[in-house]
Amino acid sequence: MAAPFPNTPLNLLSKLKHSDSEKIWEISWKRFLELYHEPLKVCAQALYRSHTGGQIPSQQFIEDVVADVVAGFFRKDGERYDPSKGRLRTYLRLITNRRLIDLLRAQMPASQRDLDPEMLDSLQTESPQENDAFQRSLLATLLEELRSSIPLRQFEIFERVKLKQQKPAYVAEDLGLERAMVDRYIHKAMKKLREIASQPEYQ
Amino acid sequence: MKAIHYLSRSEIPLSPEEESLLSQELASAYHQDETSATSREVERIAEKIKARMTRPAEPEPPSDNL
Numbered sequence: 001m002a003a004p005f006p007n008t009p010l011n012l013l014s015k016l017k018h019s020d021s022e023k024i025w026e027i028s029w030k031r032f033l034e035l036y037h038e039p040l041k042v043c044a045q046a047l048y049r050s051h052t053g054g055q056i057p058s059q060q061f062i063e064d065v066v067a068d069v070v071a072g073f074f075r076k077d078g079e080r081y082d083p084s085k086g087r088l089r090t091y092l093r094l095i096t097n098r099r100l101i102d103l104l105r106a107q108m109p110a111s112q113r114d115l116d117p118e119m120l121d122s123l124q125t126e127s128p129q130e131n132d133a134f135q136r137s138l139l140a141t142l143l144e145e146l147r148s149s150i151p152l153r154q155f156e157i158f159e160r161v162k163l164k165q166q167k168p169a170y171v172a173e174d175l176g177l178e179r180a181m182v183d184r185y186i187h188k189a190m191k192k193l194r195e196i197a198s199q200p201e202y203q
Numbered sequence: 204m205k206a207i208h209y210l211s212r213s214e215i216p217l218s219p220e221e222e223s224l225l226s227q228e229l230a231s232a233y234h235q236d237e238t239s240a241t242s243r244e245v246e247r248i249a250e251k252i253k254a255r256m257t258r259p260a261e262p263e264p265p266s267d268n269l
Contacts, residue, residue, distance in 0.1 A: 029256070033249060034239040063248050070248070071255035135204035139232035142210070162226055163233040197210035 029074040039133035040066045068099040158189035
C-alpha cells in the first residue's frame with residue numbers, strides 16, 4: 001500500500017512558469033510534458049473508461065487530451081493554477097477530466113451534447129496506477145532538482161551508481177578515483193536528495 | 204511506490220530491503236524520464252501542444268469555471 005502522496009513540488013514548475021522569457025516558456029512546457037505525460041495519460045485513460053462505461057480510448061484521443069491539458073496549463077492566456085485552492089495534482093486531474101469531457105462531447109451528435117454538469121468536477125478515486133505514475137514523475141522531478149543542486153561530478157557518480165546501477169568499483173576505476181571517494185559522493189548526493197524531498201513543497 | 208516516504212523519513216535508518224526498494228524506484232523514475240526525452244509519443248504530443256499554444260484561445264463555455 002503506497003504511503004500518503006505528498007504535494008506535487010512547485011519549485012521547479014513555479015520558477016519556470018513565472019518567467020517572462022519566451023525561451024523559458026518553450027523549455028518549461030516541454031520539460032513538464034516529459035516529466036508528467038505518463039500520469040496525465042494514465043489519468044485520462046481511467047477517466048475515459050469511467051465516463052464511457054468501460055470503453056478503451058484510442059491512443060490519438062488520449063494524446064489529444066494530454067496536449068489540451070498541457071497547452072491550457074502553459075498558454076499565457078490560459079487558465080492558471082492557484083496554489084491556495086488545492087494541490088497541483090488534484091488540479092491537473094480536474095482539468096484532465098474537463099478536457100476529456102470536452103473532446104467526448106465534440107464527438108457526440110449535437111442532440112446528445114448536454115452532459116450532466118456534475119461530470120465536469122466529479123472525479124473518481126485515484127487508482128493505484130495513477131498514484132504510481134504520479135509518484136514516478138515526482139521522483140523524476142526530485143532528481144531534476146538534485147541535478148541542479150550538487151556539483152556535476154557528484155551527480156555523475158550518483159547517476160552512474162544509483163540510477164544506471166553500475167558497480168561502484170567499476171565507476172571508481174573508470175573515473176580514476178578511490179572507491180571511498182565514490183562512496184562519499186553517493187552519500188552526499190543521497191543526503192541532498194533527502195533534504196530536497198523534505199521541503200514543504202514535497203510534503 | 205514508497206520512495207518519497209523513505210526519502211522523507213530521516214529519523215529511522217532504512218533497512219537493506221528498504222534501501223534496495225528506494226534504489227529500484229529511483230532508477231525506474233530516472234529511466235522513464237530518460238525514455239520520455241526521445242519518445243515518439245511525447246514528440247507527437249509536443250507537436251500538438253505547439254499548434255495549440257499558437258492558435259487563438261477559444262472562449263470558455265460557462266460550465267468550465269474553475
